[in-house]
Amino acid sequence: MPLFVNRKQFSYFLPFAKNGINNQIEQAILRANKLGVKVISLAALNKNEGLNGGGILFINKYPNLKVRVVHGNTLTAGVIVNQITKHDVNEVFLSGAIALYLCTKQVRVLMSTSSSERFQKILKEAPYEYQKYLVHVTKYQAAKNCKTCIVGKWITPREQKFAPVGAHFHQFVVPPILPYRNDCTYGDLAAMRLPPHVKGLGSCEYTMERGVVHACHAGGVVHSLEGWTHHEVGAIDVQRIDLVWEAA
16 A cells, blocks of 8 residues: 655655654554555655654554555665666765665775764675775765766755766655756666556556556565565665565
8 A cells, every 4th residue: 555645745855844744644554554454655755764764753653553664665776776786887876775785796885975973884784895895975076987876865966067977877866856967867766567467556656657656666565465574664674675676
């Protein structure tokens, strides 16, 4: 069951709207739980980390939920890393998740974060032999020679200008970034096409054609079909990326 909240996109970034949005999400989860729904998919901005920690807020508040709350980020990550690894990319500029996964594939990750603590935390989680593939950067200028950029948070046209000519922007962000550069290419938001034999699953999502759903929503469908009983909230479990991708 996908979750739709009747709010404009911009309102998710207004501090005073945060409690109201979370209250709507919470009520939807509780209603789904009462109806016996197996999985509720947050997706899009409903799982924004700054809003509710990717769904952790609701799991902590209601630890005995029977409905499984799923943000779908694991499958989104699976779609993106599958695109990267099949093209033999050896270096990426990254402003978001999945750094741990890519470094274990021996991809050099220029990890953009202003927080030294966050970088050190991720570095310590990486197996020792792969730590050399993680590089801490704090400025977008560090991407000047890197032609593969994974955008995990919204970036401005000014920030995009530091990418070299011919760079490709993989998008792991909602709303999608503005395609400012004519000399670069921009990926669509990660999505998957439903098999043609699927019946009874309505889908009509903005920017997507019929029968195509955002990967985060597809993640909720896969979660239900596989009968998984855990909540998928908070940080991505990189150990499950390949598992979820293969299941999808």
